[in-house]
Amino acid sequence: MPGSPSAAPGAPGSPPTWASSDKDFVTTSLGPARLWATVGHGVINEVYWPSTGEPQLRDLTFYLVGEGRWIDLKRVRQYDLQVPAPHEPLLTVTHTGADYHLTLEVLPDPRRDVLLIRFTLSGPYRLVTIAAPHLSGTGHDNYAWVDGELFAQRHRHVLCLGADVALLTPGVGYVGQSDGWQDLVAHGALTYAYTAAGPGSVALSAELAAPHGVIALGFAESAVGARGLVRASLAEGYDAARATFARDWERWGAGLDLPAPTQALGALARLSATVLRIHEDRTYPGALVASLSTPWGNSTDTLGGYHLVWPRDATLSAFALIAAHQLDDARRILARFLATQEPDGHWAQNTYPSGAAFWTGLQLDETAFPVLLAAKLREAGAPELGGTRSMVRRALAFVARSGPTSDQDRWEENPGVNPFTLAVCVAALIAGADWLDDQERAYALSLADEWNERLEQWCYVTGTPLALEQGVTGYYVRLAPPELDGGLTGQVQLRNRQGERVAASALVSLDFSYLTRLGLRGAGDTRVQDTIRVVDALLRVSTPSGELYHRYNGDGYGEHEDGSPFDGSGVGRAWPLLVGERGHLALQAGEDPLPYLETMRRCASSGGLLPEQVWDAAAVAERGLEPGRPSGSAMPLLWAHAEFLKLLVARHSGRPAELLRVVEAHVAAAQGAAEWRWRNETPVSQLLAGRALLIESPRPFTLHFGWDGWQDVQERPATLTPFGLWSVCFEVAELRPHGTLNFTRRFPETWEGRDHDVALHHRAGQHLQHQEP
Structure with missing residues (x-):
């Protein structure tokens, strides 16, 4: 730090939060650099470094300052987005008003851990930028100072903000007390001259001395290193970095082979594959976080969010990448599974990209899914990775010992027997059997046949009030509690609903859809068709984007009725990925799933990102909630993009990506357990x-x-x-x-x-x- 600093008042600042998960776009380079940026409301709203699991910045925002007037572009939200191609995530944000025009081109430097932003402003204004660091994953205990460039630090994470034009009135302060935004509110311009702040929730601010230039935001383990990266990136030049960025993404995109029934669906398909690729870590290749976002992030400073690796989400994303003919990307995901498997054969509920466990719950489908991925790559003709046999054997041993019950279902909430989890386990036992010795293989196939035969005994009910009400014989339930809790005659506690309990026989979901997806039941099976009828009646909701589905009746994971953020309880909203699951059921029943694809597309953000949930009630304008549009949940959600891609390709190929021929053949030949x-x-x-x-x-x-x-x-x-x-x-x-x-x-x-x-x-x-x- 420089000598004799002018300390900012107001420590420690307002309680920090993350940025809204209402994202416009995500981007990264394909070079050796380890930086990822997200854009929301027309500004940078998170930067991750040195891995996808480590957010270091809440936001980098922009303001126009003129005579007697200043404009907060994040709140005005008059902008549009453009990229050269769906598979080239070089984003240009154009903010336009009656008397101004600002373009921001967002470019992660492919060679350095630096985010470059080229800006061009026309109109009677000066450009101001304010950055809110959340170093080491939190807004607490950050330090900030001015030393030519702007700096922030927490532990061994350091941020440097510089530009190729002079920084006028550079300053630091405490959020909500003495930061640049408070300065603008009070004076209409940057006037504070504080050069040191911290520890606390801090912000950096500066006015750019010219209407066009390049801003550089660099990250390193020391201030010297961060400044060196910023200066070197600016010295080599924006155009050189841009050319390398474009070349690498063009080369990757050339391998995509995706259907395009309409131009809009084709573009979303290529963007979806790109979003999956963007989320892969480079410090830890093969690690795909579920989302570069924190659900309802602007209401919490909690570390974790969705920037974690779930084996389920990662595997389903890998299936989508295989469908897009990106086998090398999928093989890296499998290689990471080989490296992060626990000694007893299972994988943690989720992990940081490094492999360190975050949540440690047991979800049995997450142990079976990597086996299906290995089998899918084998079916696609990919060379086998070393250690695959051992990985498969240990995973199937764990499944065989632990199943068919699971401590948690796929929604991470309840123990018991779940048709989704059970289907994945049965398919894995069959698909992985060829990697086993003779005794193990006989046991695995016998176990698969038994579980498949007893599935209805565990997960199917008949003669219930709901069945009579819907005019069906029976249906698959969402979950049967453990036998000690009554099994199908027991009750399920609804999570996020303050302890509310419902009869297991009254709870339905689309979890059963994987029975047909994986080839264990036929699409024309009366039990499947009856369950579809019940699900459509209970879980389907109409929105301006189309008909969407809830996870299950009574779900509490979503905003409250008034639109306030989920805070441990709420009301479950509609999920676009479930439209894809319903579309797969339609496809396998001989219907054209095009309407389901179009519904998913209409749920996307302005930049084409698919959310976890969309708002499904009357508009709440003051909270930015519109029916059929993204809510405050995670966006993008890789699972949703993967589901869209797989359904689009399945419409072309006629079969789901997860439907393995070895499973199909075994089920067809089976004569019962x-x-x-x-x-x-x-x-x-x-x-x-x-x-x-x-x-x-x-x-x-x-x-x-x-x-x-x-x-x-x-x-x-x-x-x-x-x-x-x-x-x-x-x-x-x-x-x-x-x-x-x-x-x-x-x-x-x-x-x-x-x-x-x-x-x-x-x-x-x-x-x-x-x-x-």
């Missing part, structure tokens, strides 16, 4: 004819059993199965003379303390259906 497994989480109360019975446990045990009311009592020690469970097997011939198996278990330390009964059916065709109690 050879054996069922009794587990604590999924006990067998009635065994179908012709099935062997396995009693399984994660711990060694001795089975104490008898027949037909504890006759002929015997004991049998459990043996170890290929994936680490202990098991006692009763073959069909041994079961055939009896009507009931009675048993309990003795573990090494104690008896189990309860008895179990399994009714044995010997007449083909018998099947237990769950009905409303």
